[in-house]
Amino acid sequence: MAVVKVIELVGTSRHNWTDAVENAVVEAGKTLDDIAGVEVTNFTANIGESRITEYKANVKIAFHVH
Template identity: 75%
Template structure:
């Protein structure tokens, strides 16, 4: 089996968990056989002293089909 890994940034206005979920859901729209996700970093945009956007840097692993 060959596995490919891509890096993505998911975003959410609610929390970091949703940001990760959004990245995986978006990837699954065009990628089959996703095997796992590694969260590499959490960041956020701030607006008027409050978090306006949560961001999750992720690596998504999927099986390469021949």
């Protein structure tokens, strides 16, 4: 039987939402083993001078518990 735990994170990027998701997964991978999947739950952004200055992606990351 496999057990999977899910945590919620917010990834950020100055370039786009895809990079924000990738950054969340990469950072999670520094401390978590066996990441099994990611679910994107929301996209948001910070605005400055009528432009997007930071992209944000809320994600749920699933990883196997040993």
